[in-house]
Amino acid sequence: xxxxxxxxxxxxxxxxxxxxxxxxxxxxxxxxxxxxxxxxxxxxxxxxxxxxxxxxxxxxxxxxxxxxxxxxxxxxxxxxxxxxxxxxxxxxxxxxxxxxxxxxxxxxxxxxxxxxxxxxxxxxxxxxxxxxxxxxxxxxxxxxxxxxxxxxxxxxxxxxxxxxxxxxxx
Numbered sequence: 320x321x322x323x324x325x326x327x328x329x330x331x332x333x334x335x336x337x338x339x340x341x342x343x344x345x346x347x348x349x350x351x352x353x354x355x356x357x358x359x360x361x362x363x364x365x366x367x368x369x370x371x372x373x374x375x376x377x378x379x380x381x382x383x384x385x386x387x388x389x390x391x392x393x394x395x396x397x398x399x400x401x402x403x404x405x406x407x408x409x410x411x412x413x414x415x416x417x418x419x420x421x422x423x424x425x426x427x428x429x430x431x432x433x434x435x436x437x438x439x440x441x442x443x444x445x446x447x448x449x450x451x452x453x454x455x456x457x458x459x460x461x462x463x464x465x466x467x468x469x470x471x472x473x474x475x476x477x478x479x480x481x482x483x484x485x486x487x488x489x
Contacts, residue, residue: 321356321445329438330357336416336434340426344401345417348408348438351376356412356442363417372405372415379405393432395424406431409439411446 321329333346337359345360345368353373358365379394396403402418404427414435418427 320449321442325441325445326357328441330359332434332438332441333357333359336430340416340418340422340430342419342422343416343427344419346434347372347415348412348442349373349415350412360417368415372413376405376413393428393435395428402427404428404431406435407439408435409441409443412439412442414438 329348333348336346337343345358345363347358347360347365347368348356349369349372350356351373353370355365355369358368360368375394375396376391380391383389383391390407392407394405397420399420401420402416402422402424404416404418406414406416408414414431416427416431
């Protein structure tokens with residue numbers, strides 16, 4: 320669990336990010352569960368944006384997993400009037416940036432990746448400190464702070480099945 324000081328540090332990082340990239344119209348740090356950590360999003364609902372980010376993150380993670388491209392790093396959506404960019408921020412958080420359509424996308428990525436890494440380090444350290452401070456073992460009914468793990472099932476295609484049958488039938 321992040322302390323109030325940690326949350327203020329994350330918010331300060333969001334403010335610095337918006338100062339470095341003037342075309343940003345909003346910045347949000349959220350947990351992968353869709354809960355707001357800190358935000359600087361004038362004119363946008365941070366809770367709704369965090370929830371939508373979590374939904375988009377779920378799809379992006381599934382796509383990277385299904386295509387074998389490794390863990391999620393970033394997602395970029397371009398609308399008629401601007402961009403929405405989401406970056407991994409450690410193990411349990413993401414950084415979502417809202418930008419005008421005239422933003423330099425290379426600069427957006429550069430600054431977004433850097434800020435996501437800094438925020439991730441801070442939040443991961445806060446989580447590690449909280450886990451170290453908690454007593455070993457959990458009481459019955461306690462909920463783990465760790466993200467749920469997914470088991471991966473292997474799927475076979477028809478052609479693989481047909482080849483397997485052909486190989487064994489001959």
